[in-house]
Amino acid sequence: MVQLGRVDKSGNIEFEIEREFNTDLSLSVDTAASSSDKLRSNVRHAVRGFMLFGDGFLLIEDEAVRLALIDPTCRLFIRPYMHGKDFTGRSRGMFVIDFRMLSQEEARAQCPLLFDIVRDRVKSSRDANADKLVKRNWWRFGRPRRELRDACAGLTRYIITSETSRHRYFAFLDASVAADNKLIVIADADPVTLGVLSSSIHVMWAITTGGKLGVANDPVYVKSKSFDAFPFPADLNADTIASLSVCAERLDAHRKSAIARDERVTMTGMYNVVAKLRTGEALTPKERTIHELAACGVLRDIHDELDALVAAAYGWPWPMSDDEILERLVALHGERVAEEQRGIIRWLRPEFQAPGQSAVAPAAELDLPAESKVAAVQLAEPVPWPGDAVEQIGALKRLAITTPVSVDEAVAHFGGARREIVERHLETLAILGEVREDGTGRYAVGSAG
Numbered sequence: 126m127v128q129l130g131r132v133d134k135s136g137n138i139e140f141e142i143e144r145e146f147n148t149d150l151s152l153s154v155d156t157a158a159s160s161s162d163k164l165r166s167n168v169r170h171a172v173r174g175f176m177l178f179g180d181g182f183l184l185i186e187d188e189a190v191r192l193a194l195i196d197p198t199c200r201l202f203i204r205p206y207m208h209g210k211d212f213t214g215r216s217r218g219m220f221v222i223d224f225r226m227l228s229q230e231e232a233r234a235q236c237p238l239l240f241d242i243v244r245d246r247v248k249s250s251r252d253a254n255a256d257k258l259v260k261r262n263w264w265r266f267g268r269p270r271r272e273l274r275d276a277c278a279g280l281t282r283y284i285i286t287s288e289t290s291r292h293r294y295f296a297f298l299d300a301s302v303a304a305d306n307k308l309i310v311i312a313d314a315d316p317v318t319l320g321v322l323s324s325s326i327h328v329m330w331a332i333t334t335g336g337k338l339g340v341a342n343d344p345v346y347v348k349s350k351s352f353d354a355f356p357f358p359a360d361l362n363a364d365t366i367a368s369l370s371v372c373a374e375r376l377d378a379h380r381k382s383a384i385a386r387d388e389r390v391t392m393t394g395m396y397n398v399v400a401k402l403r404t405g406e407a408l409t410p411k412e413r414t415i416h417e418l419a420a421c422g423v424l425r426d427i428h429d430e431l432d433a434l435v436a437a438a439y440g441w442p443w444p445m446s447d448d449e450i451l452e453r454l455v456a457l458h459g460e461r462v463a464e465e466q467r468g469i470i471r472w473l474r475p476e477f478q479a480p481g482q483s484a485v486a487p488a489a490e491l492d493l494p495a496e497s498k499v500a501a502v503q504l505a506e507p508v509p510w511p512g513d514a515v516e517q518i519g520a521l522k523r524l525a526i527t528t529p530v531s532v533d534e535a536v537a538h539f540g541g542a543r544r545e546i547v548e549r550h551l552e553t554l555a556i557l558g559e560v561r562e563d564g565t566g567r568y569a570v571g572s573a574g
Contacts, residue, residue, distance in 0.1 A: 156333050156451055163353040164461055166471045169478055171311050171352040172276055173288075174304035175223075178259050178267025181246025182222045186514060186553065189220040193556040196238045200558030203239075205515045207298065209287045209307030213393045215384075218514030221303050224264050226271055232264050240264060268306065276312035276477065281523060284311035284319050289338050289345050292396035293331050295322045297377050299519025301559060309346050313474060317366055320373030321357055323428070324435035329450045330355055356457040358438040359471045365438050372431045379427060381516065382509030383419035385541055390419045390512070399425045510539035517542075518550050522570065525551075525560045529567035 177183075183206065184192070192199045206221035222239050224232040233240045243264050251263035259267045277283055277300055285308045286295045295311070297319060304310050311318065321327055331344070331351040338345045346352075361369075384390050389411075398412050398421040408416060415421065436443035441453060461471070472478045511517045524530050524538060532548045539547070551568050554560040560568040 156330070156455055161350065161354070162458070162462055163349065164356065164458070165465050166357070166461070166473060166478075167353045167355065169272065169276055170313065170473050171309055171348045172270060172273040173268075173348065174273070174285075174306050174308040174310055175221075175266045175270050176268035176306035177221070178254065179243075179247035179250055179263075181243060181250075182266065184220040184222065186218055186220060190553055190556055192238065192242075193558075196236065197556075197558070198236045199239055200556065202236050203557055205299075205302040205518055206305065207285075207302050207308065207515055208305040209289070211305075211513070211515070212285060212296070212308060213287050213290055214391045215388060216513030216515045223266070223303055225274065226265070226269060229262075229264055273304075273310060273312070277310070280312060280314050281526060282314045282519075284313055284322065285309065286311070286322070286346055289343050291343050291393060292400065293328045293344060293346065294392060294396060295319055296380065296392070299516070299522060301522060302515055302519055309348055309352070311352065312477075316370040316373040316377075317361070318357075318473065319377065320369045320431055321435055321438070323373065323376060323431060325428070325432045326435055326439070326450055326454070327355060329447050330454050333451060354458060356454060356461045357471070357473065358435070358440075361438055365434070369431075369434050369438060372427065372434055376424075376427050376431060378509055379420070379424055381511050382540075383424070384512035384516075385510050386512070387418045388512070390415055395419045395421055395424060399428070510542040514550070517546065518554060521547065521550050521568075522554055522559055525554070525568050526570045529563055529565075529569035531565075531567045534567075 184203065189199075189203050193203065202223055202225075203220050204223050206219045207216060208219075211217055211219075222243055224236075224239075224243070227235065248263045251260050251267075254260045254267075256267075262269075280300045282297045282300050283304075284295050285298045285304055286293065288307050288309055297314075298304065300314075311322065313319075331346055334350040334354070335347045336345040337343065380392065380395065383395060384392070394412070394415045398408060398416045398419070401408055401412065402416075402421060402425055433443045436445070439453070439457075445453075464471070470479070511520055520539065521535060524535060530538070532544065532551060535547050535551065536542050536544050551560065555562055555568060560570050563569055
C-alpha cells in the first residue's frame with residue numbers, strides 16, 4: 126500500500142488517500158468495487174429508451190399528419206421519435222405509434238386505424254420472434270418500458286445520452302419525444318443535473334466505469350455503473366444552484382443553436398472539434414467549417430466554466446488530474462454508501478423516488494427563493510430555433526406550455542425560424558392534439574373546456 130496526496134503552496138496536505146496496488150501492480154484508481162455498488166439515491170432515475178422490435182411502428186411526419194386528419198383519435202398514440210443516431214448526428218424527424226401499456230382489446234377499440242397498421246406492418250415479424258412476451262404483445266413496443274413511463278410522468282423534458290458514443294455528452298429532450306433503446310434517459314428536468322452529468326468529473330467516471338464497443342472502441346455508458354453508482358454533489362446553496370443552472374442551460378442552448386445554423390453541424394462533429402482544440406491537433410477542412418459554424422471554442426469555454434462550477438459544488442479544487450477526480454469520487458461513494466446504511470438517502474427526485482418518506486434530498490431539488498429562480502431564467506440565453514423537426518416541434522410545444530402563442534409570435538421568439546415551418550409544426554401539433562388553437566390564432570397546451 127502507498128499513500129498519495131496533494132500538497133498546497135504552503136506545504137499543507139489538501140488531499141490524501143491510501144491506495145493498494147492492483148493485481149497488475151499498477152496504481153491507477155480502481156473504480157470496479159464502487160461502480161458495482163449502486164446508490165439508492167439514484168434508483169429509478171436512469172432508464173433505457175424504448176425497444177420497438179419492428180420498424181412498422183415508425184411514421185414519417187406527413188404520414189402521421191395524414192392519419193391524425195383521417196381519425197383524430199390517432200393523436201393520442203402518435204409521438205415524435207428519436208434514435209441514437211438522430212441524437213449524435215442529424216434527426217430524421219420520425220414519429221412512432223405508441224399504444225403504451227394498453228391491452229390488445231383496448232388498443233383495437235381506442236384506435237382501430239393505427240391498430241390495423243401495426244398488425245399489417247409488425248405482427249408477422251413478431252410471430253417469428255422467439256421471445257414469447259414479445260410475440261404475444263405484438264401491438265406494443267417489444268420493450269414498452271413501464272419504468273420509463275413512470276419516471277417521466279409529469280416532466281416537460283428529460284436528459285438523454287447515447288449509449289455508445291465517441292464523446293460523452295448529455296442534452297435535454299422534450300418529454301413528448303419517445304427515446305429509442307440506444308439512448309439512456311435520465312428522468313430529470315433540472316439543469317443542475319444536466320450540468321453535473323456534462324462535467325468532466327462525471328464524464329471521467331462514466332468512461333472509467335463503462336465499457337467499449339465496436340471497431341472504434343467507443344465508450345459505452347453502462348447505466349448500472351456509470352449512473353446508478355455515481356455520487357452527486359449535495360447540500361448546494363442557492364447561488365451555486367443558480368450558477369450551475371445558468372451554465373447548463375447555456376450549454377444546451379449553444380449546441381441546439383449551432384445545429385440549427387447548418388445541416389453539417391452535429392453533436393459528434395462539434396465534440397470532435399473540441400477534442401482537437403484541447404490537444405492542439407490540426408483541424409481538417411470539414412472540422413474547420415464546423416468550428417466556424419458552431420463556435421466550438423465557445424463550447425469548450427462553457428464546458429471549462431461548467432467544470433469549475435461542478436468542482437466547487439463538490440467543494441473540490443480545480444483543475445484536477447483524472448486520477449484525483451476518480452480518487453475523490455471513490456471516496457465520496459464510500460461515504461454515501463455508509464450514509465445510506467444509516468438511513469440517510471440523498472434522493473435526486475424525492476417526490477418521485479420516495480414520496481411521503483422522510484429523507485435527505487439533494488439541493489438541486491430544494492425550493493429556491495423566487496428571486497433566485499427569476500435570476501436564473503433571466504441570465505439564460507433565449508431558446509434557439511433547433512436544427513431538426515423533432516426538436517423544433519418540442520421547442521414549440523414548450524413555448525405553448527408557457528403562454529398561448531401565435532405563429533408570428535413564435536417566429537419572433539426563435540432566432541432563425543422560418544414562418545412556414547413554424548406554422549406547419551404548430552398545425553401538426555394541433556392535429557396531433559398536443560396543442561389547441563384558442564380561436565384568436567394562438568396555440569396553447571390544455572383542454573378547450
